[in-house]
Amino acid sequence: MSDADKLRDYLKRATEELLQTRRQLTEVESASREPLAIVGMACRFPGDVNSPDDLWDVVVNGRDAIAGFPTDRGWDLAALRGGGSATQLGGFVYDATRFDAAFFGISPREALAMDPQQRILLETAWEAFERAGIPTGSLKETRTGVFVGGTTRSYLEEKTAKAPGLEGYRLTGGTASVMSGRISYLLGLEGPSVTVDTASSSSLVALHLAAQSLRLGESDLALVGGVTVMSTPDVFVEFTRHGGLAEDGRCKSFAEAADGTGWAEGVGVIVVERLSTAQELGHRVLAVVKGSAVNQDGASNGLTAPSGPSQQRLIRDALARSGVSPLEIDAVEAHGTGTRLGDPIEAQALLATLGQGREAGRPLWIGSVKSNIGHTEVASGVAGVIKMVEAMRYGVLPKTLHVDRPSTHVDWSVGDVRLLTEQIPWPETGRPRRAGVSGFGISGTNAHVILEQAPEVAEAAPTPDDGAPKPVLVSGRSAAALRAQAERLAAWVAADPELTVADLAWSAATTRSSLDHRAVVVAADRSEVLSGLRALAEDAADPAVVSNVARGLGRVAVVFSGQGAQRAGMGRALAARFPVFADALGEVCALLDPLLAGEKPLRTVMFAEAGTSDAALLDQTGYTQPALFAWQTAWFRLLVSWGIRPDFVLGHSIGEIAAAHAAGVSLSKTPARSSRRGPTSCRHCRPAAPCWRSRPRRPSSRRCWPALAASGSRP
Missing domain, CATH: 3.30.70.3290 (Alpha-Beta Plaits)
Structure with a gap:
């Protein structure tokens, strides 16, 4: 080979490598910005809110959920009335003391030693998966992450210090890290499990971390949330000393009458996965997480005082990561605690970042769910997310309660930002609805999340009944x-x-x-x-x-037979009745037909009537084995669609190949990625070989799972 030929060959290989590197970099960059889908939500908040539908009913009807202190938690109500607390009102989940320990296989003694926050979080996590149409049993040994906001309370010291027989349980019962770890343990989840404590921004920071884990491929699915249950009235006592409590217990967000915050409790949990994955699996997408950002106030004018410049940088970072213009944000679910210091700083940051250069008649609308249910602390961010997801779905922006007039401590004239003093339809802009959600922690950690309306999907018609039982x-x-x-x-x-x-x-x-x-x-x-x-x-x-x-x-095994099991017309009736079988058979036949020595398509030979020349071809090995493989693969996918997921697969002769294929073993030269019980996701399988762990897609039946979820399987 001449020097010129060598140089030409080298340049050709170098060019190919550069193109491959460019493709890989593009894929990495695309993955780092991929939108995430919210596919399930569950919550419990003040006002007898036991579901996202209940929360929407509270906000859309302008209900006030603030009420008296609970009487079953051993609080010294007389001392609180005597000056210990500036208010006798708050937002409470009164049944937070109840727990079905047997449902989770937890003994009564261990349940007593568990912080109520762990208990209610467990129950709500289960509900969130159920509402997403994802059976919890199907998640065992999968890369499902758990990211929850939570902080330790005084439950153990106050409630269980003198209770006998709890030795050994108090450690895990009162440790914040166990809030996430216990969910992973009980459901067998093997993705990251993290408890985040940045105070009021915790649940939004948890969502930010979950998004990073999903985009990096560290997790395939993520459970995200936050929880606050007040075992003692300490937060009321401490804020009374700081002069930060509203006497009527209500958050008057951005109002002139704002006189302090009103404490509340609750739990909110959402299920999140990559948008492409949700669409591939046929999951119902409730909303899209376009992007998020987290930062810190740094050296502000006080440890607990918010920083306006930091909030502005935060919002701009979230917009940049989302690829969204400030003018494309229609509304913001603000932190809005109702304090005279925090609300004006937040409003000014919104005016500076999202309120500039807006089209006439298209202001940025702001409000806060805290005006309805109070400041749920660690759970406040996820409460705002659930509210805005429902608002985008229904096309309504609910009003903010307890506003006499917008605060005069804010110069509202420097930008086009308006407080939702009345409920309005979500403005029509000709593009998807978009909203921001803010959360600011007392330690100075800030988070902002940008949500987008779910992509439009054609409403599937109900599956007609054929009259068969x-x-x-x-x-x-x-x-x-x-x-x-x-x-x-x-x-x-x-x-x-x-x-x-x-x-x-x-x-x-x-x-x-x-x-x-x-x-x-x-x-x-x-x-x-x-x-x-x-x-x-x-x-x-x-x-x-x-x-x-x-x-x-015990465990379930599926056995695939070998040559000799073929018969004329095999698969014809199944394909006519079950679309899942027909689709799978079509995929396999499309791959095998070009490889067959004969001229007849595989499906034609399989479906041939007995006694015909085409049927006779089925007994020739060149057709027998491909036909058996195609039939067994389609049959196995049909079983999986019915919820049958075996622990073992085995086979004889061509059945060995079908068994390996069903388990997710690659039939190509490059080994498929797998675990000891098969791959964690059908993305690791060849296109015609969905693994038995994959959840079946049935586009014609997307409307039934929320009905079942609403009917309840709550513990």
Whole structure:
């Protein structure tokens, strides 16, 4: 080879490598900015709020959730009335003292030693996965991360110091890191598990960290939230000494009447994954997280005093990472604690960053959920996220309560920012709705998150019922829970006349956790479903209802047969009846047809009538083995779509190949990424080989899972 040829060859290889490097850098940069999808939400807040729907009802109807101190926590109410607290009101989750320990397999002694924040967080985390249509059992040994805001309280010292028999449990019961770790432990999650304490910004900082983990590929799914439960009234006593409490316990966000904050408690949890993953798996996207930022006040004019310049830098950083212009933000769910110092600083930062150069008649609207439910501290950021997700879904901006007039401590004329003193429709702009959510911690750590309206998806028509009986599965941890679940599900079915038995049966089987006490209602129409569910709820006999307790039969194995199992017409009836089977078979046939020695397409040979020349080809090895592989792969995907996920797969002859393929083993020269029980995500499999861990997509049945979630499987 001449020197010129060598140089030409070298330059060619160098160019190819540079192009490959450029593609890789583009992929990395794209992944670092990929939007995230919120696919599930759950919460409990003051005002008997037990779901995101309840929270929306509170804010859209302008309800005030502030009420008296709880009477079952051992607080010295007389001392608090005698000057210990400047207010006798707050926002409380009165049933935070209740906990179904048996549901999580926790002993009564360990439950007593657990901070109530751990208890209520566990329950709400379970609900969030259920509302996302993700059975918790399917998450075991997956890279699901847990990022929660939480801080230690005085529960152990005040409530369990003298209680006998708690030795050994107090350590984990009162450790903040266990708030996230216990969720991961009980559900078998193997992604990062982090408890964040930056005070009032904690849950937004947790969302920021979860976003980084998802974009780096460290997590495939993330549970994000924050929790505050006041075991003692210490925060009321301390803020009374600082002169920072409103006497009526209410946050008058950005109002002239603002006279201090009003403390509250609650918990909010959201389920987040990459938008591309959510769309691939057919998860319902509630909203999109475009970007976020976190920073610190640094040396402000006091340890607990906010810094306006830091807040401005924070918002600009969040906008830059989101790729969104300041003029594209329609509204901000502000921190808005109702203090005379903090609110003006926050308003001025918003005016400087988002209120400049706006189109006439298109101001930035601001408000705060704290005016409804109080300052829920660690959970306040996620409360704002849930509120704004619901506001974008419904196209309404709720009003902020307790505003006599906008604060005169703010020069509102320097920018176009307006306080939501009345409820208004979300402004129509011809682009997706966008909102910011702010959170500022007492230690100086700030966070800002930018949300966007979920991408439009064509509403799937309900699956028509063909009149054939279908099994509707119901389960609970106990017999009483099973009956309660049946009662709630019956109420939901009765309230939704468009819900079909086909959609209900599919969602009940594939998007719900299967608990020990189980029942099946076999029904062909809505009336039979309702009759069976009501009989189950009343513990009455019904020929359409079968119930029993799971015996724990152990692990499940699937065996794939070898050559000799072929037959004329194989797969024809299954493909005609089940789209999942037909789609999988089509994918495999498309890959195998170019490799076949014969001229006939594989599907034609498989579906041929017995006795025809095409059917005779099926007994030739060149067609037999591809046909068996195609049929077994499609059949296995159908089983997975029904919720059957085996622990082991094995096979004989060509069945060995099908078994390896089902387990996610790559059939190419490059080994597939796998774990000891198969890959954690079907992204690691070849396109025609979705692993058994993947959650099936059924576009025609997206409307049923929220119905089931609302019907409740809350512990």
